[in-house]
Amino acid sequence: MFGEIVKGLYTTLKHLFQPPVTVQYPEIKRPVRNRFKGRHELKRYENGLEKCIGCALCAAACPADAIFVEASENSDEKRFSPGERYASTYEINMMRCIFCGYCEDACPTQAIVLEKSYELSFYDRASAIYTKEMLIVDVPVNGRSTPQVVEPGIFNRAIPEMEDPK
Numbered sequence: 001m002f003g004e005i006v007k008g009l010y011t012t013l014k015h016l017f018q019p020p021v022t023v024q025y026p027e028i029k030r031p032v033r034n035r036f037k038g039r040h041e042l043k044r045y046e047n048g049l050e051k052c053i054g055c056a057l058c059a060a061a062c063p064a065d066a067i068f069v070e071a072s073e074n075s076d077e078k079r080f081s082p083g084e085r086y087a088s089t090y091e092i093n094m095m096r097c098i099f100c101g102y103c104e105d106a107c108p109t110q111a112i113v114l115e116k117s118y119e120l121s122f123y124d125r126a127s128a129i130y131t132k133e134m135l136i137v138d139v140p141v142n143g144r145s146t147p148q149v150v151e152p153g154i155f156n157r158a159i160p161e162m163e164d165p166k
């Protein structure tokens with residue numbers, strides 16, 4: 001009995017002077033690994049145009065049926081992305097998502113990327129639906145917000161190899 005108490009105290013003392021393995025989350029956040037797959041982001045080109053062309057390949061690839069995409073037509077007066085179409089609606093149901101990354105792999109324009117954020121708590125089911133407005137990144141410093149007015153014939157390809165002339 002006494003031996004067990006001494007053994008317990010020894011174990012406690014041994015760990016007392018070791019650095020803690022816990023952190024004071026949420027004040028302190030541990031960096032994640034390079035290959036960590038967290039909250040999705042919808043990316044933009046440097047000129048501000050959206051990379052997503054509304055093709056819905058990500059939705060087709062998703063094993064959890066978590067993505068909903070609705071596409072609409074671009075025009076030179078109201079251009080959101082290169083090519084013919086853009087995602088007028090883009091939603092991910094985070095309650096369904098299993099963070100497999102298949103959507104990222106399937107995307108032909110590298111528009112959807114699983115980034116490092118893991119703070120995805122919500123209080124009700126409706127809040128688990130992440131909309132395009134929540135997912136899309138800010139406009140780059142030298143870019144313009146969408147929709148843009150562009151010269152006719154520019155950006156008529158789905159994946160632009162040209163730079164924005166402006």
Ligand code: SF4
Nearest residue numbers: 062097098100101103
């Ligand atoms: S990470 Fe996987 S489960 Fe989540 S939206 Fe993408 S394909 Fe679907």
Ligand code: SF4
Nearest residue numbers: 052053055056058107
């Ligand atoms: S994120 Fe990529 S795969 Fe999904 S609709 Fe947009 S362009 Fe297509």
